[in-house]
Amino acid sequence: MFTLKRSAFAPLLFTTILLLFVRQLPLAQNSSVAFDRAAYYAAFSSDNMNTIQKQLDIIRDGSQDQKDAFEGALMMKKAGLIKGASHKLKEFKAGREKLEHMIAKYAGNAEFRFLRLMIQEKAPKILGYDKQIEKDHRYVADHFKTIPEAVKKAILDYSKSSKVLSPEDF
Known part of the structure; x- marks a missing residue:
């Protein structure tokens, strides 16, 4: 029969458990931070840099489809709040491209x-x-009925x- 020495088995078990735990970390982080349109538009309407940056972090870390549009618009909004003309312009252009x-x-x-x-009107x-x-x-007025409810509320x-x-x- 096959036998393992106790001293050889413990490190193997510890390593296996550690790998399983570490492997689950990214899944736990992604599931706890989800894109929420209502929170996004609340941040967008805010002039609070921390609120906007937190929402940008959520978007950047998220896996939602088409996230570049949301990130880009928020970057342009953020550009109006940061200091320094060159920093403002760089942030605005990067957001506009997205x-x-x-x-x-x-x-x-x-x-x-x-x-x-919204950006055009305030820029x-x-x-x-x-x-x-x-x-x-x-376009927004003509297609209002096809827009998700959270976005309709933001538009109104x-x-x-x-x-x-x-x-x-509308």
């Missing part, structure tokens, strides 16, 4: 158009990021203070 790439890839996504619309005119305002306004809340969207559009 969002525009996703809009080009998913042209029929009304939520992405809404994100761009300084000197950035020249205001060319699609009316087009996005029409935003329309109350927007110069472009109004609650009557």
Whole structure:
């Protein structure tokens, strides 16, 4: 029969248990932090840098499809809150690239158009990021019924203070 010495078995058992535990850590971390649209739009409407950064971290660590659009829009929002013109511009451009790439890839996504619309309306005119305002306004209004409920709520809340969207559009 096969026999193991006690001293040889203990390290093997310990290593196996440790590997199983370590392997489960990434799964536990991912499951505890999930993308939540309501939390995202609350962070987006905030001017609190910590709230925005926490939401960016959730998005970056997450595995949700099309996360670049959400990250890009939040990066552009964050650009308005950070100090230093060169840092602001760099953050804004990086976010714009992500969002525009996703809009080009998913042209029929009304939520992405809404994100761009909010950014365009608030962005300084000197950035020249205001060319699609009316087009996005029409698209969001025309496709409002196809948008998830949490996004509809965000749109209605935003329309109350927007110069472009109004609650009557919906």
